[in-house]
Amino acid sequence: MKYFVLLSLFFAVTFAHAQTAQNELPRLNISKENLPLRQHKLRLSQAEYANAPAAKTTNSGPGYNFDSSRWAHLVDSTWGAGLPDAQKMAQFNTFWKHFDSFYACYINLPAYNWDSIVTAIDTQIMHGVSKGRFAAIANDFMRKINDGHSGFHDATVNYPPSIYRGLPLFRDESGKFGACITTFNDTEAMVYSVHAGHPLGLERGDIILGYNSEPWLKIVKTMLNNQLPNSVYLGSTDAATMHRYVQAAGENWYLFDTINIKKCDGSIVNLPTTLMTGFSYQDFPTEQMPVAGVNIPTYTQYYSSGVNISANVIHGHRIGYVYMYDCTDATGNKLLNATKRLVEDSLVTGLIYDIRTNFGGGFLAFESTFKYLNDADVSWVGYGDRYDANRLNLSNVGLTSWYDLTDDDPHYFNHPIAILTGPNAVSAGDFFPVLFKHDPNVKVFGKSTAGAYGSSTSITLPYPGFYASMQLANFFQSGAPTSYMTHTEVPVDSNIWFVRDSVCLGIDNMVSTAVQWIEGITSDIHSPSLQSFSAHVYPNPVSEYINIAITNPAKQQVEITLRNMLGAVVLHTGYNAGSGTLRLDLPEQLPSGNYYLSLQDEKGNKAIKKIAVIR
Template identity: 30%
Template sequence: MDKRYRIFKTTTEMLFCILVLLMPATIWGQSYFDAPAEPWYMKRAQPQRTADATFNYIPKKPGHYSRSDWRAVIDSTWGMGRPTAEKLALFDFFWNEVDQKYAGFVNLDVDWDGLYAYRDTVAAGVSRGRFAGIMSHLSMALLESHTVMFNTNVALDSLLPGVPLLVIANHKVRFDPVVRLYDHGHFGAGLTPLPDSSLLVYSALPNHPLGLAPGDIVLGYDNIPWKILYKELLSAQLPVHQRSFWGSSERSFHYTMLISAGLNWHLFDTIDILKYNTADTLHLSTSVLQGQDMTLYSTLQLPVPGVPMPQDDELVSWGIVDGTQVGYIYVASWSPFSPASDGFSSAVNILMNDYETSGLIIDYRSNPGGFLDAADKGYRQLFNADINFVNMAVRADPQNRLALTPVLPGECCGFQPVPGDPNLYDRPLAVLISPTTFSAADYNTLRIKYHPMARMFGLPNGSAHTCYCTYEITTVPPFPEWRDKYGIARRNTYVIDDPDSFYIHVGVEVDEEVSLTREDVVQGHDTIVEAALSWIHNLAHAHDVAANPPYVASGADTTTINALVENPNNHPLAVHADITDQDNVILDSLQLYDDGQHGDHEAGDGFWGGFWPAPAGEETYRVNLTTEDAAAATSRTLPDAARFTTIGPVTLDAVEDVTFVSEFIYFKLFFRNNGAVATALDVNALIVPTDTNIV
């Protein structure tokens, strides 16, 4: 069977004749969020220039521009623009709106009051381009790419040599309906930072005009390292191109500035490249790039054998990594809602139920965000407990920038607990992230970190962890060239159990920090994927935990706790089960063995077991199972991995009102609790076909 698939819709389901098996387990409901294609709080105006645009192209002169050179070019390129009084009105409007509504002042090391001094600069008289630069840099100081104010008559101009526009972290080829990212066909190669902040070429177009190939290193321009140059450009306060976004922590901001090196060639005369195949350092003219179509979908990822990457308008793709039993899911975006939600849910469903996977990798490295709840249908299949770890908070007091209060359920981005499925994904779950994992991808990265089998690989995420709202610019006169809407991050993510743990500007740390290496890139290997595969293949862990029988008579019977245990390195292991009540209070613990004497089949066969005599009294018990590998210093606990009960027994009493409608069967089930004391709550019925030809 060809194991490579692309997912756009959920799989079709069939109903058929049934055999009812009774199990004492909690019933697991599922609710589906029926969202419009793009709700009001996710809308942004289409970027476009207005009729009064003024653009005076000044070709790049030879030589490296200083800050004063750039300021002169900025002033000359776009003219004076609106009167000073109108510029001040827009400055005051945006500054006050942010001051009263922005939820991201927590964890932000910025003197916001000090930035009000920009107003004096504006009041002294500035050009259209200089004002656009001030407003975009005022936005950048907030370290939050939703909260922006752009002049589209400046920020969308052509990136001709010498045009003073700074492009930040734009690595997308396609239009994205959430963050409006585009690739301009402007550089044709993907860059990722090395430890010294030089830029490794990990992908490049064939026959690149500069001869770039994977393994080459971009050092900078004009014989100056890019890590120095980008700070010069920030100091000069070039207007920022609207098709840009930046990281929300100091580290991710630095990262997004570094990977932007190639996209800013139009500001320099020569580019400095260290070639892999010759070890020569070349200083090449950037003029060869002018007018070239160099569109490339570069995403900080390298192809994984057996797994197609998303193409064109695809949001989700998946496969089985060649030569392994490891499932792999790419999620390129969480928007639009339905393709992202259904595609991810279908991929999870198929890999969990149609394949015997030994592990799962979910790749969010290039995901710019979208709908917060687009992951819910997939996540509820991976978790066996309610996904209620995080919520968002909003400003409680317009006069207190640090005072936040929880968003109420039903409000924009309000907390909505997602019920889990009883079938926990109990194999290693690797999640790949990077500083370009942004917005809703930040949020969903934090949520999946709570999965008991999850481990994060790559680099810390973009750290926005926000939900934004759009507002009309209400100044008089209006400012159509500044978009008819602007965004402000009104919500900030926190952990419910720790209300002071806001994640904006902090983000999710990885468990294993790893980046692409030069040698791996040359060989076409994705270093981060290799690290995730190595962990999956070497982790000692239990799975398929069961309590047999699921019903035992209180004070009389014994249940056997069994688990399959993977021990790839044949280390001495300790496997134990904590027996808890329904409130998760530990009542007892027992060791499991693989010695052939504890209901575990043959000695050394990887099937472990242990006996537990049921005490008197009617109760439903839960099993939390832990596998410890002291040699590898790892420990993994599967919570609520199995259940058994002394309540009942519960038996099927009747099947009534059976009706057939087309291929569907409808009926009512009635159960009887034969116990003496306790009420059997939330009984779950497992329905399976009696026809063995149906699978």
């Protein structure tokens, strides 16, 4: 029997559970309502822009947004006193006592003096803090934890029903701005999708430089240093969290007077943010651009109709494309059936799984698909958990054998598979590429995922209105039982992200790069595993014959196969003469068109090149 950790299900645990019942972790179903990032985005999107209440009206002007004494006044006055200070203290200390007893992911965090930090917070609360300040203290404390599965926030402060000019709240991207933002060169906020006729005249490729002539990241630092309540969802790595701070550039226009924008032609425009008054949108910001022939789900389709997977063949190619926004299908059938339709009905010769935004769920959603595509048994992860008061001591109670996969599916997809990832793939979205990388046909493109390698549990607090959670387990990869993964960036194979020139033209360069890799648009073939062989193919396009310059020092048998776009073999031969050049004459009856030339050695290492035949 194999066992399964539910990556986003909230469940209560005790040390007795952690010590005696780890092998009872069940393969349960999971609802979308238990995905922290999904619910965070949903709550943010439910807010409405409104006129400021008379009591909240603020004056704007030069320097208004960077006056720390003014920020403090606004944070204290906007939400009032809140709970009595003794209850605030009990709220925080209840959270901290439970969190500090069980949290399994202090490893890979900076060496903070946690006891001193908590003592300072207790002292601050003891001297009296407002409701807004207490929420900000909680947000700032969790910023040090920096964990996508862990949270401690006041729902009425962090998720207010109304957003108005001057509200002292640092909000995450919600889709209300009418333009979706991603990072460019990791530090600049770039528009990749926008509504036609946007009131600020935004276009794809525009850069939001900042506000009031201050750079956006300087503004972020100012807001964090002055402890504004912070609703930006934390990644579990510094890079993932910074990515989300950059994405929030458009969302926070209501805090400022003037927005500074760099256009695709290099010009800079400065516009009053009052142009946004009266406009409200609802986008699904997923850091993806439309792919020809494939439906990209909308906000309504995902949140209201439950469309979490969309798949089809890319127009003009023989490549299947799959959007996957969460891993909540415990049957695994949604992804498996979508993949089967592409492989068996559409006869694709490559696959792309796009999880640049994936809200998490459980392993069952993709295990069966992996076994369908792969042809080997896999041991891939286990986990450690806390067992004593030492914050850095973990016991590997989650055995790798619980997660081992036996390849009991007779199918095997021996073609290239690209996975597109980014910092908004969290929890099970983190694990998806970790598992699929065990398939030698897989290559991962993009940025590292969020780094939240564990499960989440809620924490019960004594007073209502707050939400608290923490990560329990901390996973490791098989073969590295002391290298815990949470708060680390698992490397991708090709570290690429959106290129501005492409976005200005409406092109998703990450998709085009993956397509080019799948279709073999390179001049050389190279099989890196054990450096068993490499080859250079010329000419291409070809008419009568192909020259294959092979480096084969071990004189292994290399199988050479030419297939048409439907996968039918049109030519097959072998080579075992060591390094040299082989002339491969094409059949006279072979029609013009595109073909795939594959080379495979005795160890199963395979390389593919797309060949154009012109006659």
